[in-house]
Amino acid sequence: MDTVNKIALVTGGSRGLGRNMAVSLAKKGIDVILTYHSNKQQADEVVEEIKAIGQKAIAYQLNTADTKSFDPFLKQVTEHLKENTGSTNFDFLINNAGTALYSPFAETTEEQVDDIFNIHYKGVFFLTQKSLPYLNNGGRIINISSGLARFSFPGSSAYGSMKGAIEVLTRYLAKELGPRGIAANIVAPGAIETDFGGGHVRDNKEVNDQVASVTALGRVGLPEDIGGVVAFLCSEEGRWINGQRIEVSGGMML
Numbered sequence: 001m002d003t004v005n006k007i008a009l010v011t012g013g014s015r016g017l018g019r020n021m022a023v024s025l026a027k028k029g030i031d032v033i034l035t036y037h038s039n040k041q042q043a044d045e046v047v048e049e050i051k052a053i054g055q056k057a058i059a060y061q062l063n064t065a066d067t068k069s070f071d072p073f074l075k076q077v078t079e080h081l082k083e084n085t086g087s088t089n090f091d092f093l094i095n096n097a098g099t100a101l102y103s104p105f106a107e108t109t110e111e112q113v114d115d116i117f118n119i120h121y122k123g124v125f126f127l128t129q130k131s132l133p134y135l136n137n138g139g140r141i142i143n144i145s146s147g148l149a150r151f152s153f154p155g156s157s158a159y160g161s162m163k164g165a166i167e168v169l170t171r172y173l174a175k176e177l178g179p180r181g182i183a184a185n186i187v188a189p190g191a192i193e194t195d196f197g198g199g200h201v202r203d204n205k206e207v208n209d210q211v212a213s214v215t216a217l218g219r220v221g222l223p224e225d226i227g228g229v230v231a232f233l234c235s236e237e238g239r240w241i242n243g244q245r246i247e248v249s250g251g252m253m254l
Contacts, residue, residue, distance in 0.1 A: 005056070007090040008234060009033045009077065011064055011127070012097030014043035016194035017144070020227030021094055022046055026055040028231045033077055033090065035062035035097065056084075064097040064123035065115065070130045078134055091139045092234045093131050095124045095166075098144065100197030105157040113158050120162040125169065138181040140234050143170050145188040145245065151253040163188070167245055174243030183242040185233055190249025192221040216251025225250070 008025045012018040013034025022032045023046070032050050036043035036059055043059035050057035058080060062073050078088035101108075101116050124143060135141070145167050148160035166186070173184035191211040193202035201207055201220055211220045229248050232238050 005029065005031045006092065006234070007031045007033065007081070007085075008092035008094060009035075009090055009131070010094045010096055011035045011062065012037070014039055014046055014059065016196055017189065017192060017223050017226050018094075018096040019046050020223035021096060021230045022057070022227075023049055023053070024227035024231035025092070025094075025234060026050040026053045026057065028235055029055065030092070030231070030234060031056040033057070033080075034059050035064070035073075037061070037063060037097065062097070064095075064127060065118040067118075067122060067126045070127055074130055074134065081134075089134050089136045091136050092142070093128060093135060093139070094142045094144070094230060094234075095128065096144045097123070100200065101159045102155045102197060102200060103158065104155055108158050116158045116162050120159070121165050121169075124166055128173065132177075135182060139183075140238075141170075141173055141177070141182060141184040142230055142233055143167075143184070143186050145186045147188055147190040147247060147249045147252050149188060150247065170245075171243050178242070183233075183239070185241055185243065186245040187226065187230055187233070188245055188247040188249070189226050190215065190221050190247065190252040192223060192226065194223055211252070214253050215249065216254055219250065221248070221250055 008030050010018055010022045013022040014036035022034050025032055047057040047059050060076055063069055082088045098120055101112055143166050145163040148156045149163040149167055170184050170186045191201045208220050212218055226248050
């Protein structure tokens with residue numbers, strides 16, 4: 001990786017929204033380190049796509065629910081950076097990795113809540129904390145929330161409330177990291193057609209139609225609606241946006 005290039009770390013960058021974020025960042029001239037949970041082949045495809053754009057990229061396996069894996073993961077990343085750039089540091093952290101949970105409140109188990117907490121809150125909290133020594137001053141943190149933190153659909157109580165917690169955390173990050181010139185923001189997608197949650201929005205016509213009917217722009221979101229917003233927040237033009245929640249939903253549930 002070239003020292004003149006900014007570098008972004010994108011968790012869950014092998015598919016769906018994360019893949020589009022990684023590619024969109026590369027199109028802005030940013031080198032990318034991405035993580036994948038289990039599908040190395042998909043991750044390698046994204047790496048090749050980014051290299052074809054002319055940026056550098058590498059993929060590492062990471063389970064963001066397992067905080068014990070963060071130290072060895074960051075050791076891998078920083079050793080790679082030191083070897084290739086002369087510095088252990090990177091510029092942007094995009095906490096995108098996550099899974100869906102569709103479960104009625106009355107039937108949601110403690111194990112399900114623990115899983116969602118570990119992935120969507122605890123993992124984000126501690127990966128960000130452990131990344132701070134390697135995040136350049138003037139860098140950016142972008143956390144991914146959901147429209148479900150603002151409006152309510154039955155079955156998303158655990159997921160939506162964890163995303164609400166991340167939104168509050170992000171404001172604290174913005175406040176506490178301000179002295180280092182690090183901005184922290186939330187991007188909150190509306191319903192998007194991906195394989196997320198088993199393709200819940202993409203493949204279920206009834207869900208798809210219902211979402212479109214409550215969205216001002218009259219359709220369900222696509223991954224390419226989101227990635228460019230994340231890339232913009234990492235650009236020089238986005239430097240003065242801080243502590244904000246940007247919902248990217250086409251005007252859902254207005």
